Amino acid sequence: MLRFMPVGDSMTIGSAGEHTWRYRLWQHLRDTFDGPCALVGPREALYDKTRDAPVSHAYAEPAFPRAHLAGWGEGWQHLAPLIGEAVRETEADVLLVSLGLIDLGFYTDAEQTAENTVRFVTRAREARPGVRMVLLPVIPNVRAENDAAFAAEVVRFNELLAKTVADLDEPASPLLLASVPESYDLALDTYDGTHPNASGEHKLAAAFAEAMHQAWGWGGEYTAGA
Template identity: 75%
Template sequence: MLRFMPVGDSMTIGSAGEHTWRYRMWQHLCRAYGGPFAIVGPRETLHDKAADAPLSYEYADPDFPAHARRHLAGWGEGWLHMAPLIRETVKRERADVLLVSLGLIDLGFYTDAEQTAENMRRFVTEARLANPRVRMVVLPVIPNVRAESDAEFATEVARFNELLAKAVADLDEPSSPLLLASVPESYDIHFDTYDGTHPNASGEHKLAGALADAMYQAWGLGEPYDAGT
């Protein structure tokens, strides 16, 4: 049984009242994956903006089962925060496939492009120390609304995405594949987010679809993503 673990920042944990791309991915796997699977991770809540803490269980679909809500994601957390956690988490959760969306918060508040790339490389190393056959699918950083008015930030995002692509190429191994997903060509922060950063329903589908399509195209896992079902 494959065990998938979503890893990410605020775009992955989501906030109260949202579906999240994790929910869309779970629906896709239920529909498209031909074998047993599990969604794993040490956390299951959404971020509660009023409390500024991950305390909410108010998913948009109350029938989203607790066992499928699992994740390793946090509001304001990035590669910097996840690299020290990932070895023990992969080991404890027995994760086989990591679905990773990180980097925006690092570049916005903590580290430059080079430092962020080094933390990404550390993350991969640590994950493999827990499971030498772990597979990882990584999303590039999607420039958010800040990048439209802050040229220096936009440059850091572009530079990190270049370094991320190089790191994926350098670190990919047959026994532990490392895969870079593509940002959907149609992704528009003015249409697919509710605030210029965080995905709305259409954005959730597109992020889940980017990860799902990458796994299908590279590994033959599942089938192409269909947002209409």
């Protein structure tokens, strides 16, 4: 059994009534992966906007392994202290990570965010030395269209993230940098300039699926939602 843990912010946890990209990826893995696999993590809920808390289980399609480590408003600095225990408890084999937008938007600059990324990787490996990680660069949101300083921090962090992946990658615990989908369009793939709609969910799932397929030969090409 290969255990995948989705790790992320509001784009990963999703909100009440959504499918989430986690569901889209699960569909893909279920249909293409050679062998048993599961999604794992210490949390299962969606974010409930009416209650301003992660207390909803109203998935558009609840029949899938909904476990994750994601939180609305959480970033690298929030999840780095939690990742070790989460990996130990779940025995996660692969971390699928989409973080950074919250950090850069509210808490840390690009260099500080990259330092927290290193802490995250270190603590995950301390908990499970052979853990694999697939890291998605930050997708600029609508704020970047009008805030040049924020946009520059996103670009800088993505450069540092690529360097971090290259520097810390090792055969026993591979790190893989996914690619931001070339066709990702904030007007078409989000409902508010940040959070993915159905097409955005498919594109985020595809980013992780295609990275693993191309680098490790896992699964097949992502075709759902095409």
